[in-house]
Amino acid sequence: MEKQIETERKYVIKMPDLSYLRRAVGSTESNITQIYLSSEPGKTHRIRKREYPEKTVYIENRKTRISSVSVIEEEGEITLPVEDNN
16 A cells, blocks of 8 residues: 555535536546545544446545644555355
């Protein structure tokens, strides 16, 4: 998993025109589902499922707070086991 220090910034933005974004060069539409797993205080652990038309990608993310605006972030693609319904 790749590890880096990240400065977190939060912004309030106006909802963009989705039809414009869909036409933008290089844009890719996907559906995202994510779950936050329980973690120690000052830490977060998330799994994100991102569904593209041609494939599904799972990303694991862990953050450890090191100051009021910075975290150590570890993130990488993971493979989930396939369920056997038999």
